[in-house]
Amino acid sequence: MDRTHDDSDHPLSAAPLVLCDPERSLFWPLAETRPVAELLAGTRSFRRRWEAHAGPVAMVFCDTEVTGCAFHADERPGLNSWPETDRGLRVAIASWVPPRDWGFGVEVAEYRVGKRPVAWQLDPTAAREAAELNGGPVALVEWLSALNLPPEEAGGRVFDSLWAIVEANAELIQRDAEEFTTAETVTGVDPVALLGDGLKVQRDVTIGPFVALDTEPGPIVLGTGVKVAPHTLLEGPLYVGPGSVILGGRVGSGTSIGAGCRIRGEVEASIVQEYSNKAHDGFVGHSVLGAWVNLGAGTTTSDLKNTYGPVRLTGPDGAIDTGVLKLGAFLGDHVKTGIGSLLTTGARFGVGTHFFGGRRVSPTFLPEFCWFDGDEQQVVRLEPFLRTAEKVMGRRDQVLTEDERVMLETLHRLRTTPG
Numbered sequence: 001m002d003r004t005h006d007d008s009d010h011p012l013s014a015a016p017l018v019l020c021d022p023e024r025s026l027f028w029p030l031a032e033t034r035p036v037a038e039l040l041a042g043t044r045s046f047r048r049r050w051e052a053h054a055g056p057v058a059m060v061f062c063d064t065e066v067t068g069c070a071f072h073a074d075e076r077p078g079l080n081s082w083p084e085t086d087r088g089l090r091v092a093i094a095s096w097v098p099p100r101d102w103g104f105g106v107e108v109a110e111y112r113v114g115k116r117p118v119a120w121q122l123d124p125t126a127a128r129e130a131a132e133l134n135g136g137p138v139a140l141v142e143w144l145s146a147l148n149l150p151p152e153e154a155g156g157r158v159f160d161s162l163w164a165i166v167e168a169n170a171e172l173i174q175r176d177a178e179e180f181t182t183a184e185t186v187t188g189v190d191p192v193a194l195l196g197d198g199l200k201v202q203r204d205v206t207i208g209p210f211v212a213l214d215t216e217p218g219p220i221v222l223g224t225g226v227k228v229a230p231h232t233l234l235e236g237p238l239y240v241g242p243g244s245v246i247l248g249g250r251v252g253s254g255t256s257i258g259a260g261c262r263i264r265g266e267v268e269a270s271i272v273q274e275y276s277n278k279a280h281d282g283f284v285g286h287s288v289l290g291a292w293v294n295l296g297a298g299t300t301t302s303d304l305k306n307t308y309g310p311v312r313l314t315g316p317d318g319a320i321d322t323g324v325l326k327l328g329a330f331l332g333d334h335v336k337t338g339i340g341s342l343l344t345t346g347a348r349f350g351v352g353t354h355f356f357g358g359r360r361v362s363p364t365f366l367p368e369f370c371w372f373d374g375d376e377q378q379v380v381r382l383e384p385f386l387r388t389a390e391k392v393m394g395r396r397d398q399v400l401t402e403d404e405r406v407m408l409e410t411l412h413r414l415r416t417t418p419g
Contacts (some may be wrong), residue, residue, distance in 0.1 A: 015104075015121070016058035016083035019050060019094040021137045024063060026161035028315050029332030029350045030273070030290050032368065032411060033404075034069040035062035035079070037094035040258050040271055041165045042172030043180075043221055043239040046094050047077060052179065054104065058083035060094065061137050068407030070400075085127035091144065092119040097172070098156040110147070111154040117145045118158055162288050162330055163311075163322050169271060170218060170254035173237035177219035189230075198236055208232070217253050247279060258291070260396055268303075270328065275396050287328030289335075290351070292392055296339040302361075303328035303345060311346040314365040322346075332368070334389055351411055352380055368415045382412045 024031040111119040180200040198215030208230035218237030247264035254269035280297035338356035350368030357374035369380040
């Protein structure tokens with residue numbers, strides 16, 4: 001039973017909901033330019049999932065470095081602006097996905113997954129003290145955990161890394177699809193093959209002839225205004241966000257495509273944030289792409305080592321043993337690849353990086369704003385980068401906001417400052 005609907009007159013029942021971002025390093029490079037709460041997982045961001053589960057989110061508490069995140073398709077949430085605390089607070093780890101039937105109670109409590117604290121119901125005194133703390137989200141979680149509130153087991157799953165989301169994405173799509181209904185405004189040209197009964201189509205969707213929609217492995221959710229070109233194979237569980245266009249090829253199970261993307265070729269078990277382009281053939285598997293990524297024709301990822309061993313990632317904080325067998329590439333916002341690019345297993349490229357490696361396989365790691373031609377690295381110049389970003393975004397009727405510009409300038413300055 002969802003207890004958010006119990007005891008509606010209790011003083012804590014209307015406490016504002018605050019999402020606390022987890023530590024960001026294992027979400028690099030996607031979390032360089034957005035709170036973890038804004039990452040796409042399944043059919044929605046973690047924040048949107050919480051809003052559907054527990055009502056409006058009053059604040060996302062995140063590192064100050066990412067408060068310039070642009071919200072092109074959403075109403076901007078409160079970032080690091082504390083709500084009133086006179087009715088207490090409900091606080092949850094943003095990347096925790098609770099069971100569908102879970103809800104906050106009306107008594108002070110600490111909710112756990114196993115021994116790990118993941119959410120708190122605070123009275124007004126503790127809520128006021130929390131809002132007055134110095135430090136970021138990690139410090140807040142440590143402080144909340146030290147309150148020793150009465151513990152309650154909650155269940156669910158906490159996502160602490162990008163690869164954990166990739167592994168669970170098919171399951172998240174399956175869960176989310178139950179909340180979608182099919183609209184009536186679908187334009188299609190026969191013959192279209194539909195296998196199974198798990199197709200969820202929103203308004204103004206266009207499906208071309210000779211399209212195959214296989215929902216037997218799981219549901220397919222097509223958002224408002226999606227277009228599917230002829231001779232496309234879609235396999236569920238699959239989510240395609242509003243305004244995106246599938247230009248042909250096979251888009252396979254466990255894939256989430258954000259709003260306004262252009263996708264062609266073979267894609268499998270991958271997550272693509274909004275407004276990114278993979279408009280040509282080439283394989284992308286078990287990967288996560290940021291916003292405004294553009295993959296040149298023939299760009300292909302490797303998502304399995306020749307040894308069939310777990311993938312080890314390299315990043316700004318060193319090497320990480322993921323324990324995961326299949327992982328592709330993790331590309332930050334505004335990454336571009338040249339034609340014929342080959343991305344090695346577990347490749348990680350920072351924001352604004354350009355890889356033009358010809359037929360050479362990429363390195364495992366390239367930092368932010370790196371121009372790499374396969375032989376040597378140079379730093380991408382800031383002003384030409386920003387001018388290009390403005391042009392690219394304008395093609396989708398979007399603008400580079402001042403907050404986003406400042407965030408990118410700060411990232412670039414950190415990249416070019418010695419030490």
